[in-house]
Amino acid sequence: MSTPVNLDSIRLAPKVLLHDHLDGGLRPQTVIDLAQSVGYSELPHEDADELGEWFAAAADSGSLERYLETFSHTVAVMQTEEALAQVAAECVEDLAADGVVYAEIRYAPELFQERGLALDQIVQAVQDGFRDGERRAAAAGKRIRIGTLLCAMRQHARSAEIANLAVRYRDAEVVGFDIAGPEAGFPPTRNLDVFEYLRQQNAHFTIHAGEAFGLPSIWEAIQHCGAERLGHGVRIVDDIKVAEDGMVHLGRLASYVRDRRIPLEMCPSSNLQTGAAKSIADHPIGLLAKLSFRVTVNTDNRLMSHCSMSGEFAALHEAFGYGWSDMQWFTVNAMKSAFIGFDERLEIINEVIKPGYAALSE
Numbered sequence: 001m002s003t004p005v006n007l008d009s010i011r012l013a014p015k016v017l018l019h020d021h022l023d024g025g026l027r028p029q030t031v032i033d034l035a036q037s038v039g040y041s042e043l044p045h046e047d048a049d050e051l052g053e054w055f056a057a058a059a060d061s062g063s064l065e066r067y068l069e070t071f072s073h074t075v076a077v078m079q080t081e082e083a084l085a086q087v088a089a090e091c092v093e094d095l096a097a098d099g100v101v102y103a104e105i106r107y108a109p110e111l112f113q114e115r116g117l118a119l120d121q122i123v124q125a126v127q128d129g130f131r132d133g134e135r136r137a138a139a140a141g142k143r144i145r146i147g148t149l150l151c152a153m154r155q156h157a158r159s160a161e162i163a164n165l166a167v168r169y170r171d172a173e174v175v176g177f178d179i180a181g182p183e184a185g186f187p188p189t190r191n192l193d194v195f196e197y198l199r200q201q202n203a204h205f206t207i208h209a210g211e212a213f214g215l216p217s218i219w220e221a222i223q224h225c226g227a228e229r230l231g232h233g234v235r236i237v238d239d240i241k242v243a244e245d246g247m248v249h250l251g252r253l254a255s256y257v258r259d260r261r262i263p264l265e266m267c268p269s270s271n272l273q274t275g276a277a278k279s280i281a282d283h284p285i286g287l288l289a290k291l292s293f294r295v296t297v298n299t300d301n302r303l304m305s306h307c308s309m310s311g312e313f314a315a316l317h318e319a320f321g322y323g324w325s326d327m328q329w330f331t332v333n334a335m336k337s338a339f340i341g342f343d344e345r346l347e348i349i350n351e352v353i354k355p356g357y358a359a360l361s362e
């Protein structure tokens with residue numbers, strides 16, 4: 001008999017996470033502890049529960065720009081190598097405890113130079129933390145692997161440097177590049193030379209697009225920049241018409257995204273907070289999954305959106321009735337879309353994901 005689907009059983013299912021920000025996933029207590037050790041006194045609360053609630057409420061603003069303001073606190077306490085390594089190791093522990101077996105975690109190295117760290121020191125500290133977290137998870141009986149994505153901030157002008165950093169560390173589990181930050185006013189085409197460089201290096205990249213801004217941003221990300229995946233990409237629904245009789249018509253861009261199997265890194269809870277969707281039940285993920293786009297489910301920022309991979313799956317189960325086979329589909333979609341090698345992806349699908357779901361749905 002199949003295991004009933006609930007938050008506890010979903011935590012046992014193997015899950016794959018492609019879109020999660022390191023500086024958006026700290027434990028509230030760690031924010032407090034690090035603030036104390038680095039002498040940061042601007043936190044709005046000194047109690048972990050209250051601080052956690054504050055982040056979720058402050059990020060619940062209906063605007064991406066205001067959502068992003070909350071990162072000033074997490075970024076402020078991550079300015080030393082020790083802090084970066086601790087946050088990275090705890091991130092892995094938390095994901096492993098939630099049943100995540102493979103995750104790509106992203107962050108922008110340029111944000112952690114307020115106290116003079118060099119970009120290389122930042123990347124090395126985070127990589128050390130991830131390896132430490134993988135070992136701690138293994139000691140607790142959990143198998144997890146972490147790939148790193150380096151982000152450049154759209155509003156800054158350092159993307160060439162960061163892309164170069166990503167390429168230099170690609171043999172040390174930095175698996176790709178991304179651009180993040182406010183979308184309106186900062187089109188991805190500001191970085192065309194950087195994307196050309198990455199393609200010439202045979203390097204992988206995704207782009208935050210179609211979250212706060214619509215189709216032009218998605219079109220530029222794919223057709224001008226050559227993004228392999230879309231961070232969010234929710235607004236692709238603007239190119240899909242569903243008639244009253246249920247007939248669906250895909251515009252040329254939506255057709256291209258579906259035909260080319262371009263992965264959508266969807267983050268339902270985060271989208272409710274930035275105003276990209278009204279409720280989980282209204283979230284375009286339902287339609288896009290039904291139309292067999294290559295949809296993946298992600299957390300974006302576990303602290304700000306007060307969420308987890310299991311929590312996202314549980315919310316989708318409630319809104320759309322998804323069961324184990326749907327969750328396996330999302331998970332295999334994500335694993336196929338990861339930036340690690342084909343043989344490694346296949347191994348995780350066959351050795352971990354399929355047996356994991358088979359055990360739950362038997």
Ligand SMILES: O=c1[nH]cnc2c1ncn2[C@@H]1O[C@H](CO)[C@@H](O)[C@H]1O
Binds near residue numbers: 023300
């Ligand atoms: O959903 C998002 N859209 C755009 N930018 C984001 C989102 N979440 C986080 N960041 C930005 O990415 C930086 C690097 O991790 C964060 O500091 C935050 O400013």
Ligand SMILES: [Zn+2]
Binds near residue numbers: 019021180231300
């Ligand atoms: Zn994001």
